[in-house]
Amino acid sequence: xxxxxxxxxxxxGAALIEQLVAHAQSPRFAALPIVVVxxxxxxxMAVSPTPFSVADLTQWKTKILGGSAAxxxxxxxxxxxxxxxxxxxxxxxxxxxxxxxxxxxWLSKGLHLVTPNKxxxxxxxxxxxxxxxxxxSPTGPxxxxxxxxxxGLPVLSTLxxxxxxxxxxxxxxxxxxxxxxxxxxxxxxxxxxxxxxxCVAVAKAxxxxxxxxxxxxxxxxxxxxxxxxxxxxxxxxGTDTLPVENIVPEALRSVSTAGEFMGRLSEFDExxxxxxxxxxxxxxxxxxxxxxxxxxxxxxxxxxxYPLDHPFASLKGSDNIIAFTTERFPNPxxxxxxxxxxxxxxxxxxxxxxKVCERFGTSPSEPKI
Amino acid sequence: xxxxxxxxxxxxGAALIEQLVAHAQSPRFAALPIVVVxxxxxxxMAVSPTPFSVADLTQWKTKILGGSAAxxxxxxxxxxxxxxxxxxxxxxxxxxxxxxxxxxxWLSKGLHLVTPNKxxxxxxxxxxxxxxxxxxSPTGPxxxxxxxxxxGLPVLSTLxxxxxxxxxxxxxxxxxxxxxxxxxxxxxxxxxxxxxxxCVAVAKAxxxxxxxxxxxxxxxxxxxxxxxxxxxxxxxxGTDTLPVENIVPEALRSVSTAGEFMGRLSEFDExxxxxxxxxxxxxxxxxxxxxxxxxxxxxxxxxxxYPLDHPFASLKGSDNIIAFTTERFPNPxxxxxxxxxxxxxxxxxxxxxxKVCERFGTSPSEPKI
Numbered sequence: 256x257x258x259x260x261x262x263x264x265x266x267x268g269a270a271l272i273e274q275l276v277a278h279a280q281s282p283r284f285a286a287l288p289i290v291v292v293x294x295x296x297x298x299x300m301a302v303s304p305t306p307f308s309v310a311d312l313t314q315w316k317t318k319i320l321g322g323s324a325a326x327x328x329x330x331x332x333x334x335x336x337x338x339x340x341x342x343x344x345x346x347x348x349x350x351x352x353x354x355x356x357x358x359x360x361w362l363s364k365g366l367h368l369v370t371p372n373k374x375x376x377x378x379x380x381x382x383x384x385x386x387x388x389x390x391x392s393p394t395g396p397x398x399x400x401x402x403x404x405x406x407g408l409p410v411l412s413t414l415x416x417x418x419x420x421x422x423x424x425x426x427x428x429x430x431x432x433x434x435x436x437x438x439x440x441x442x443x444x445x446x447x448x449x450x451x452x453x454c455v456a457v458a459k460a461x462x463x464x465x466x467x468x469x470x471x472x473x474x475x476x477x478x479x480x481x482x483x484x485x486x487x488x489x490x491x492x493g494t495d496t497l498p499v500e501n502i503v504p505e506a507l508r509s510v511s512t513a514g515e516f517m518g519r520l521s522e523f524d525e526x527x528x529x530x531x532x533x534x535x536x537x538x539x540x541x542x543x544x545x546x547x548x549x550x551x552x553x554x555x556x557x558x559x560x561y562p563l564d565h566p567f568a569s570l571k572g573s574d575n576i577i578a579f580t581t582e583r584f585p586n587p588x589x590x591x592x593x594x595x596x597x598x599x600x601x602x603x604x605x606x607x608x609x610k611v612c613e614r615f616g617t618s619p620s621e622p623k624i
Numbered sequence: 625x626x627x628x629x630x631x632x633x634x635x636x637g638a639a640l641i642e643q644l645v646a647h648a649q650s651p652r653f654a655a656l657p658i659v660v661v662x663x664x665x666x667x668x669m670a671v672s673p674t675p676f677s678v679a680d681l682t683q684w685k686t687k688i689l690g691g692s693a694a695x696x697x698x699x700x701x702x703x704x705x706x707x708x709x710x711x712x713x714x715x716x717x718x719x720x721x722x723x724x725x726x727x728x729x730w731l732s733k734g735l736h737l738v739t740p741n742k743x744x745x746x747x748x749x750x751x752x753x754x755x756x757x758x759x760x761s762p763t764g765p766x767x768x769x770x771x772x773x774x775x776g777l778p779v780l781s782t783l784x785x786x787x788x789x790x791x792x793x794x795x796x797x798x799x800x801x802x803x804x805x806x807x808x809x810x811x812x813x814x815x816x817x818x819x820x821x822x823c824v825a826v827a828k829a830x831x832x833x834x835x836x837x838x839x840x841x842x843x844x845x846x847x848x849x850x851x852x853x854x855x856x857x858x859x860x861x862g863t864d865t866l867p868v869e870n871i872v873p874e875a876l877r878s879v880s881t882a883g884e885f886m887g888r889l890s891e892f893d894e895x896x897x898x899x900x901x902x903x904x905x906x907x908x909x910x911x912x913x914x915x916x917x918x919x920x921x922x923x924x925x926x927x928x929x930y931p932l933d934h935p936f937a938s939l940k941g942s943d944n945i946i947a948f949t950t951e952r953f954p955n956p957x958x959x960x961x962x963x964x965x966x967x968x969x970x971x972x973x974x975x976x977x978x979k980v981c982e983r984f985g986t987s988p989s990e991p992k993i
Contacts, residue, residue: 277790286762287788393655393986408957409778409785416778416975419656421646564938572955583967586941588777592948592957599952606785614982617762 257616258339259608260293260302262329263349264315267371270601271346276312278605287612292339295332299324302335329354333361342395342615346604347372356382362389362396367615369607371402371600376486377479380493383486395615402603404431404480405575405594413590414487414579422581424488424549429577430567431480433595434463434471435543437573443531443541445563451527452520459517463573467513474499474543474556481545485554488547492554500557502543534560540568549581566591626985627708628977629662629671631698632718633684636740639970640715645681647974656981661708664701668693671704698723702730711764711984715973716741725751731758731765736984738976740771740969745855746848749862752855764984771972773800773849774944774963782959783856783948791950793857793918798946799936800849802964803832803840804912806942812900812910814932820896821889828886832942836882843868843912843925850914854923857916861923869926871912903929909937918950935960 259275261268275291278284290306299320311318336343344367347354355375358368359382368390376383390398404410417424430436441447442454449457455472458464464471478494485492501508504523507516534541539560544567548554561567566589570576575594578587593599628644630637644660647653659675668689680687705712713736716723724744727737728751737759745752759767773779786793799805810816811823818826824841827833833840847863854861870877873892876885903910908929913936917923930936935958939945944963947956962968 274790281790283788283790286760391655393982407785407952409782409959412781413778416776416978417971419652419978420971420974421643421650421652422971566935566938566960569933569935569938574955579961583776583971584961586943586962588959588961590778590957590959591935592953593955602786602789602791602952605789609785609788613762614986617983 256288256290256341257608257612258290258292258306258341258343259346260295260332260336260343261291261346261348262295262332262354263347263351264294264296265348266597267600267604268346268348270597271348271604272312272315274598274601274605276309279309279312287609288616289608289612292343293332293336294319295327295329296320298327300327300332301325302332302339304338304340329357333357333364333366336366337364342367342611344369344608344611346370346608348604350374352378358382358398359385359389362386362398365396367396367611368398368400369604369611370400371406371604372400373403373479373483376400376403377482377494380486380491397611397614399607399610400483401607402600403483405429405577405590405592406596407599407601407603407606408575408577408590408592408594410577410590411483411487413588414484417579417581417583417588418488422583424547425580425582425585426549427484427488427547427577427579428587429545430542430570430575431477431545431577431594432471432543433573433575433593434458434465434468435477436570436575436594437461437463438471439540439542440570440572442527443534445535445540450521450524451531452517452524455520456517467516469503469508469513469516472503473501477543477545477556481547481554481556484545485547488549490547490549490554492547498555498557500555502558530558538563542567542570625657625659625710626977626981627659627661627675627710627712628715629664629701629705629712630660630715630717631664631701631723632716632720633663633665634717635966636969636973637715637717639966640717640973641681641684643967643970643974645678648678648681656978657985658977658981661712662701662705663688664696664698665689667696669696669701670694671701671708673707673709698726702726702733702735705735706733711736711980713738713977713980715739715977717973719743721747727751727767728754728758731755731767734765736765736980737767737769738973738980739769740775740973741769742772742848742852745769745772746851746863749855749860766980766983768976768979769852770976771969772852774798774946774959774961775965776968776970776972776975777944777946777959777961777963779946779959780852780856782957783853786948786950786952786957787857791952793916794949794951794954795918796853796857796916796946796948797956798914799911799939799944800846800914800946800963801840801912802942802944802962803827803834803837804846805939805944805963806830806832807840808909808911809939809941811896812903814904814909819890819893820900821886821893824889825886836885838872838877838882838885841872842870846912846914846925850916850923850925853914854916857918859916859918859923861916867924867926869924871927899927907932911936911939
């Protein structure tokens, strides 16, 4: 049996709970007994020595974190996990830096960690290395973070398999932002007529962008994903040293509101139109990509051109695509599909929890804390 | 520690031994101690209670299976594994039906199984079910066969993750034969000029086909892979009931030699040319695909048309491509890359062995047999 506690159940956590409830009612549960025993959000928390019932989980907002729940206190929450028998995994669904810094303490208590939170793996490399060190023993604790890159797509598991079986990474290249994928798939295609500012407006209206689209266009989210891939591949990469092409026009970087930015973006339509026409003139399209250089020191995040028959050119919607070029795969191994969204992110977390359950949840054992 | 024995080390087994030797000399070995303790081919065998040395493995043909080795006897070989302490995985690198039928007996002895041999999973469904039953307990034994479909590409692991987390498979569609991928990628492309018989001749000369290319063109290899995918997805599929489009012209199915077949194939170039022209006239190309119907009963293997901007149309070389359309991935999750070859097949086996090692190789335990 694997006990799961969820920190910061928002959209993704709610989707995960929904998937775990469905699992608890399926015949597969017998082979993979994964149960929820704790929830904490910014206001309330609850830990139970026995699994929450399906009935309670189905209405967790009121029944578990509602009126009678204790006030949130993360330190106390983690402390109370000591009373849970057997393997326990903490799922951090926040995007908090402060919570990411708790991971080493949690791992030291024998707690497993599964998270879509990119921070611990893309902030200072010393934190990454500490986590790696604490999770390097085959007897645990373990850390899985598939959903930090490409949501549920098998990206980090594939990279990890390549690395651990001794393949040599030549390069990893990909479109890692659903927002920027959508934007350039619509803007840069033969026959496309929408102006760049219009594409951004549509993406924003469709909920594909951050509240301020500059938080997508500045490339920092992609830089974090490139950092994670590079580090998992054993490279010394960091967002502080990675060259990142910020495609927010310089004049608009300091304007104070998203509204003002959106209002003035059309002033730069000519600039993007020119870039696009240059690409199309050479039978290519523009794509915003992350690039991990496995051989040298040229990892980067940039707007680049790809020929029309390249897999990156035929990408649709807001899909991600990741191409691993290695010694064994000189013609790259490619993974593509939805790389954002609550259900597919929860899927990535759930698949990680299954790995933890298979490795550590098979025999009843004493509390590890 | 995970003990590995290899049955039928040929090209793939040799590549696997090479990768395991490199692993034994890498720092990763400490976390994933995977050692080789037995080898058997059609002539000789050797089992050792202690791991073979790197020096012996590097020259296994002479040093392990050479002069002083015992004569091959599979039953006795498996019997002798009882003396090996700890978790042991048998890697079946043959394509033998008879050996596949031994799997239930091996599993009953507590041996883990990792194999690229498609037979057990695509022959009679009763054998598949028996194996599934014997490997369904979380405490083992376990069966992994990633390399039966798409070699080392993360195909079955992805499907298994989707299924086990409760996603609903709508369809799985793919190009599963490296040979037929190469053939139609060269034959059916805008501007391609080679005749069909010429494409087959080049594929044969390049070593991409079976000795008799009809063994590729009859679709049976693809039918086996569709069967495996369908069964892993929980469907009742079998090569005996699956509609399979055999593209060997009827008049050539009974000619006795591969040479005669190759000599007469050009008589049918017009037939294939016409199919291709019809496809191209509608801005499509021909691709030989396997199709798993997750909702109904329409699984099949067939020559089909795909529009030029479809990911199947831009496939290169002899790559495989697999698209999973599910409830969570209405726009499919796609995996593509080399789906054949010794190094990438060995990679798939090795990645499976790591899973077994992580699950069962962490604590020293008594012999399981």
